[in-house]
Amino acid sequence: GGDGSDEALIYLRQLVDKQIRVNADFLDLNVDEISWKLEEQKAAIKWLVTTIQGMTKLPLSIDSSNVEVIATGLAAYDSAATRPLLNSASLERIEALDLAQEHNARVVVTAAGESGMPNGAEERVQNASRMVDAALEKGFTLGDLFIDPLVFPTSVDRVFGLHCLEAIRGLRKKYGPDIHITGGISNASFGIPGRKLINEVFLILSVEAGADGGIIDPVLSNPVEVFGMNRDSNAYQMAEDVILGRDEFCQKYIAAWRKGEIGEAR
Numbered sequence: 416g417g418d419g420s421d422e423a424l425i426y427l428r429q430l431v432d433k434q435i436r437v438n439a440d441f442l443d444l445n446v447d448e449i450s451w452k453l454e455e456q457k458a459a460i461k462w463l464v465t466t467i468q469g470m471t472k473l474p475l476s477i478d479s480s481n482v483e484v485i486a487t488g489l490a491a492y493d494s495a496a497t498r499p500l501l502n503s504a505s506l507e508r509i510e511a512l513d514l515a516q517e518h519n520a521r522v523v524v525t526a527a528g529e530s531g532m533p534n535g536a537e538e539r540v541q542n543a544s545r546m547v548d549a550a551l552e553k554g555f556t557l558g559d560l561f562i563d564p565l566v567f568p569t570s571v572d573r574v575f576g577l578h579c580l581e582a583i584r585g586l587r588k589k590y591g592p593d594i595h596i597t598g599g600i601s602n603a604s605f606g607i608p609g610r611k612l613i614n615e616v617f618l619i620l621s622v623e624a625g626a627d628g629g630i631i632d633p634v635l636s637n638p639v640e641v642f643g644m645n646r647d648s649n650a651y652q653m654a655e656d657v658i659l660g661r662d663e664f665c666q667k668y669i670a671a672w673r674k675g676e677i678g679e680a681r
Contacts, residue, residue, distance in 0.1 A: 424466070431470045437633040441500050442467060444488065445478040453483060460488040468493055476523075478502035482511055489518040503563060506542055509549060516553055523597065524550060525563040526582065532565065536581035539564045543586060547594070557593035561628070562586055566598045569613070570606035573660035576617065579603075580624045580658075587625025600629040603658065607665055608672045615641045616654040650677045 434442055444467065446459040460479070467475060474497035477488035485501060492499045503523035504511035507530065515522040524546035526539035533539045543562050550560055564582040567575040583596055598621065604613035615636050618629050622642075631638075644651055653671055656662040671677045 427466065428470055431467060431473075433634045435471060435473065437637050439473065439633050440628065441474050441476045442471065443476040443478050443502065443630060446484065447480055453481065456481065456484045457487040460484050461491040464488050464491040472496055474498060474500060476500040476502045477520075482508055482514065485511065486514055489514065489520060492518065494519055500561070504546065504550075506545060509546070512546075512550055512553055512555075516555070521559045521561065522550065522555065523561045523563050526565045532567075536578045536585060539578065539582035540585045540589070543582070544589065547590065557590060558595070561595040561597045562590075563598050563630075564596070566600060566602040566617070568605035568607075569603055569657055569660075570665055573657075573663055573665075576603060576620075576658040577660050580620055583621060583624040583626050595628060596626040597628040597630055598626065600631050607657070608669060609654075609677055611636060612650055612654045612677065613657060615644065616651060617658050619644065619646075620655070620658060653677060 431442065444460065444463050446456050446463060449459045450456055456479070460477070464475060464477065475492065477485050477492065477499055479485045479488070489499060489501065499518065499520045501511060501515040501518075501520045501522045503525050504515065505525040505527040507527055512522065514520075524543060526533050526543040528538070528542050533542055543564060547560060547562065551557075564579050564586065566579050569576045579598065586594070586596055600618050600621065601610065601614045603617040604610035607613055614631070618631065618636065618638070618641055621629060653662070653668050657665050657668050662668050668677070
């Protein structure tokens with residue numbers, strides 16, 4: 416109780432209402448940054464799930480780097496109204512599929528390997544396919560699954576954007592229209608100025624490659640506005656060059672941004 420708690424609830428209500436107004440499909444809940452102590456994270460996710468479910472009928476995505484935190488969030492979830500989404504299961508924590516099955520949750524399956532991140536598009540497809548196969552064997556349907564091919568920063572290596580887009584195309588071709596393909600869109604712009612533009616162009620290219628969603632802030636980047644972007648604009652073209660590996664080390668993009676030459680691609 417107290418003024419601080421009241422202010423926190425008002426703030427959360429505002430966040431939820433904003434997401435609802437722009438037609439979010441899920442609300443992703445993650446408390447990993449609230450504390451390094453596991454018990455505090457578990458207490459936080461339990462409170463947050465219960466609180467947010469009291470504010471909306473939208474399904475929630477329970478997201479954490481720790482399976483124990485996810486388990487706590489799912490245990491607190493009232494699945495009478497909607498099915499939760501577990502974010503995420505991978506070859507390095509395949510037991511998360513059992514957790515999703517136990518709580519009748521849909522599940523994000525990533526392209527991570529058993530001991531590290533994938534190299535290139537082919538390895539992404541292979542790893543994700545193993546996860547899809549494992550999930551199908553447990554009784555999940557393709558429609559229950561959301562593949563995250565893993566988006567890496569284009570500032571680190573100019574081929575990272577291409578690798579992800581190629582993996583999306585390969586996965587869509589392999590599994591057809593029923594499976595979902597998503598991803599942390601904003602990871603593409605890490606370390607680059609003018610991140611919003613890079614994120615939005617990457618979202619467009621991802622959907623064109625076969626993705627049917629993305630882990631995004633739809634308030635900051637409303638998909639209706641994003642897909643109305645002027646693709647002939649200088650801003651769009653320069654961002655696309657970054658994502659498609661045509662601007663090594665993002666040098667041209669960063670130089671243009673510093674000069675104020677990159678505006679909104681609207």
